Amino acid sequence: MASRNPRVLLLYPPNQSLPRTMCKPNGSLAYPSLAGALRRHGTDVGLFDACVGDDSDDLDEAFYNSPTELPSGLLRTGVPDERILAAVAEYDIVGITSIFTEQETMVLRTARLIREHFPGKILLSGGVNARSRLSRFFAAGFTAVCLSESEETITRVVDAARRSATPDLSAISGVATVHDGRIRVNPVRAEEIRWDLDTLPVPAWDLLPNRRYWSIGRPHGGAFDARTDLRYGSLMTSLGCPFHCAYCHIAGETAEHPSGPIGRYRMKSDDRVLLELETLKGLGVRQVFIEDDSLLADKKRCIRLLDKIRGAGVEILDVNGVNVIHLLKRWQPDHEMLQALVAAGFTEIVLPFETGNLRVMRTYASNKLNIDRSDIPALIAACKDYGLRITGNYMLGYPDETRAEIDNTVQLARRHVAAGLDAANFFLVMPLPGTPLYDLACARGHLDPDFDPDTMNWTRANMRRTVVPPEELEEIRDRAWEEINDPAFKRYKRTMVVRTPTARGAPW
Structure with missing residues (x-):
């Protein structure tokens, strides 16, 4: 699915919450920060919050009336799977953050959904939970997991996708990948960290x-x-x-x-x-x-x-x-x-x-x-x-x-x-x-x-x-x-x- 000018979608998955507690949209700063970096890099970037949808979705249906019970007894709030697939369809790279461990199940479920229907897409994750649970994330279909602050990392992934339809991401510092069935961790270099x-x-x-x-x-x-x-x-x-x-x-x-x-x-x-x-x-x-x-x-x-x-x-x-x-x-x-x-x-x-x-x-x-x-x-x-x-x-x-x-x-x-x-x-x-x-x-x-x-x-x-x-x-x-x-x-x-x-x- 890679192209000369790959498009990137940053996706918040649906939210899961305990019964009788208030569901709050994620809205973390990770995605605006990454999107700012991609824009400056000249990359076509979009953002979709599957918990609330966008202006093409009815807010009642997307959020207020959408909670459904999961096998765990927790409640899923967000747009249906079909809407997620439609949102990602025209993008080459999809990023799904995993900062919060309690939302891991929804992140992995969303990754499996996308991988099943779009096997050629590059799926990226990042955040402290993702980098701490690598085997689970790769089992769900992620291509790579970013291990550090990723404003530069994600632009290097884009550059790799520009050069090849099947890019090798293992050489990118600050990224974990799977090679020959084994997880390969390429630590970030200290000089790549933004001190300023x-x-x-x-x-x-x-x-x-x-x-x-x-x-x-x-x-x-x-x-x-x-x-x-x-x-x-x-x-x-x-x-x-x-x-x-x-x-x-x-x-x-x-x-x-x-x-x-x-x-x-x-x-x-x-x-x-x-x-x-x-x-x-x-x-x-x-x-x-x-x-x-x-x-x-x-x-x-x-x-x-x-x-x-x-x-x-x-x-x-x-x-x-x-x-x-x-x-x-x-x-x-x-x-x-x-x-x-x-x-x-x-x-x-x-x-x-x-x-x-x-x-x-x-x-x-x-x-x-x-x-x-x-x-x-x-x-x-x-x-x-x-x-x-x-x-x-x-x-x-x-x-x-x-x-x-x-x-x-x-x-x-x-x-x-x-x-x-x-x-x-x-x-x-x-x-x-x-x-x-x-x-x-x-x-x-x-x-x-x-x-x-x-x-x-x-x-x-x-x-x-x-x-x-x-x-x-x-x-x-x-x-x-x-x-x-x-x-x-x-x-x-x-x-x-x-x-x-x-x-x-x-x-x-």
Whole structure:
């Protein structure tokens, strides 16, 4: 199917979700970034989100009325298979990202569908989940899996397809392929990693079905009044993180890994961030989610940047990127940082406290916060004084965590709520593929390397043979959430009903 000028389609597969939970379209930044690179390369690129369809699809049929039960009991939301095949028919290369393990089944199912009907197409995948599960992805029919940041990798695949109808992709660095029945991994070269992020192309956000996303009104983060006119987009002002927590994929992205050291913290210039904001505004975006892994890591840079974007004319929201230590100065609230966040338009911050135990913090969370020395009640009070809504995230169920240590974390959350924290979220530790914790869990028998990805979700204790059994961990998590949070927050989280064009938006 290759041609002299191959066409590339970037495809979000249909979404799968748990019953009685809200399905949210993917819309990750991977595809706009890759599309921007392909455009700059002179490649004809398209983007199709099979969860919501495009303007030729009826949104009721594509999204609201489409959920069907899968054999796993999960629900599939998106356009029918025939529509996916029609969308990919005229393209030579199809890219399907796999960042999120819980969506792996839909990625592989979509790949098998395309391979069955179009055996000559080049199928690419990438993302931390794909590069960690190579054998499954090749068994589903993928031609190659990109192992690192892929703005340049995908253009090299296009060049190879221009030269040959059956290109050999194994020579491309940063790519895994199958040769003579064996998986061949060609690691990325360190000199190919973009240390200067300003040299990356501006993401092609215009290819996303933005108006469909806005109509559905279900961004990944934030709590919005039903009357809010949502016109949101996402950007990243930096990549990587100075911390290397065992449960985060960044900890595995080192020079020794095929991905190369892409976990290293790198920043865009202020001017580049302002350019991207203007690009989003030009598309009608009013709310911008900053999705950095560590937005505040360079505090001076962050304060300076926030001051510059204060008058950008958009509401700045944060989904990620805040570590508690960056809001402290000598263990007390850092008022300069808090004032900068509020002045830039932040109204809500999630504080990842992770654990109430220094041993656990040092073992699994980069020792990034001394919970004993930090004056967290003063930080909570300062946030409330500045008008910020603040929630806390707490993690339970590390492999060797004792009941006493788990209770320490629960009691810490209780004290934080008593000090003014608006809500406490409790998460069971997930050993996601690509993280050091996953490797540890497999090596110590806490997880089968061939686990069912449909079971890897936030509702479950996914590891076995932990000090506190998985069933008990789930009971502790549920009880803590019920006892510590106020009724209004619990009602909101149970319904998760958001604004939709009509009354169609019932949760599922």
